[in-house]
Amino acid sequence: MAAKTNTPAHGLFTTGEPISAWTVSTALPVTYQVAFTPQILGPANPALAHAGAPAGRRLVVVEETVHRLYGHRIRGYFEARGLEVELCVLPAHEQVKTMDSVFLVAERMDRFGVSRRHEPVIAMGGGVLMDVVGLACSLYRRSTPFVRVPTTLIGLVDAGVGAKTGVNFGPHKNRLGTYHPAAVTLLDPAFLETLDGRHLSNGLAEVLKVALIKDKRLFELLDRTGEQLIEQRFQGPTPGGEVLVRAVHGMLQELQPNLWEHRLERSMDYGHSFSPTVEMRALPELLHGEAVCLDMALTTVLAQRRGLVEAAERDRVLDVMRKLRLPLWHPLLDEGTLADALADTVRHRDGRQRFPLPVGIGAGCFADDITAAEIAAAAAELEELACAAR
Structure with a gap:
């Protein structure tokens, strides 16, 4: 914003109309890195020590199960690199994904005396942990850098790679949040070795989302190898x-x-139209990816009924979901819950459905005209298909 004038400042208000409105226009360049980094806790690997800033002190916020499994290795890594480290151990699951957890992280950041620019906080855990830490860092001094090290499959392929942070508020999933990408996200599949089968399936639901809406080759890989990847934990x-x-x-x-x-038609919203409401009402029964899979199963049937997906393709999609040990049906896929979910999604998408639907396998489109009767019919058909396969 700039103005050129030879008039003295006091003269601006002596002739003509006084200046009483300004337009400020600026741009915020955003650059962040996502990198596969095998053996991230190996003392010879400098990636974690150098992520986001030169070597210095580090506050590491670590999920409590990750701390139990890897706490000694985390401390050993920073000791071997000659860096001062403090660990903040945090429980992290959907029921504690609240501002209270954000305040706990902010309190530890304040106590540690985190530098505003040169001591990025490190978040080690699943998607919930990374969302909580990311939100705390976005608020602390209005922007503190952080580094993500996802330790779950859903964190590695989904929650760890975007810009969003968020916590639940009341009955709503991720209702409070910011856009605050990590400076660096380091992906090490070795962490999956200690993940149980259910949580591997949970993460594979988000992989399947990408496959169904935009990557048929990925779908073929999941169909052919998904069961083995779960058994072998990607190792x-x-x-x-x-x-x-x-x-x-x-x-x-x-x-x-x-x-x-800024554009609310987002293909990566596939599987996330009904699932936020279903997931929150089912807590703690359903994991995030399981709720997403229920959403995708329902919308696959809905798309088939619209002629966007062939019946054989629908059956193949449902079969891959079974191979990945994901649920196809839940009692909460009832008319009332689905109607509430659609209404909340419309509010979230600025008054329109902007509903992603699959077109065949590996492509998608958006719909704005889905009716409650259509959803109820698809849910009834899905229940029949799910029960027939048992």
Whole structure:
């Protein structure tokens, strides 16, 4: 913003109309890195020590289960690199994904005396932990850098790679949040070795989302190797690297041109139209990816009924969901819950449905005309299909 004038400042208010309105226009360049980094806790690997800033002190916020499994290695890593480290151990699951957890992190940041620019906070855990830490860092001194090290599959392929932070508020999922990408996200599939099968399936739901809406090759990989990847926790002879790389690449490819969500038609919202309401009402029964899969199963049937997906394709999608040990049906897919979910989604998407639907396998479109009767009919058909396969 600039103005050129030879008139003394006091003269601005002596002739003509006084200046009483200004337009400020600026741009905030955003650059962040996402990198696969094997053996991230190996003392010879400098990636974590150098992530986001030169070597210095580090506050590491670590999820309590991760601390139990890896706490000694985390401390050993920073000791070997000659860096001062303090660990903040935090429980992290949907029921404590609230501002209270954000305040706990902010309190530890304040006590540690985190530098405003040169001591990025490190978040090590799943999606909930990274969302909480990211929100705390976005608020602390209005912007404090942080580094994400996802330790779950859903964190590695979804929650760890975007710009959003958020916590739940009342009955609503992620209702409070910011856009505050981590300076660096380091992805190490070795953490998946200690993940149980259910949480691997949970993460594979988000991989399947990318496959169904934009990457048929990824769907074929999941169909052929998904069961083995769960059994081997991505550590065995079945190659899982392409699955992970394609999932992350597909996610970032969609996020990058619309990082702040100025455009509300988002293909990565697939599976996230009904699932937020279903997930919150089912707590603690359903994991996030399980709720997303229920949403995708329902919308696959809905798309087939519209002629967007062939019946054989629908059956194949549901079969892959079963292979990945994901649920196809839940009693909360009832008329009332689904109507409430759609209404909340319309509010979230600025008064329109902007509803992503699959077109075949590996492509998608958006709908604005889905009716409650259509949803109820698709849910009834899905229940029949799910029960027939048992």
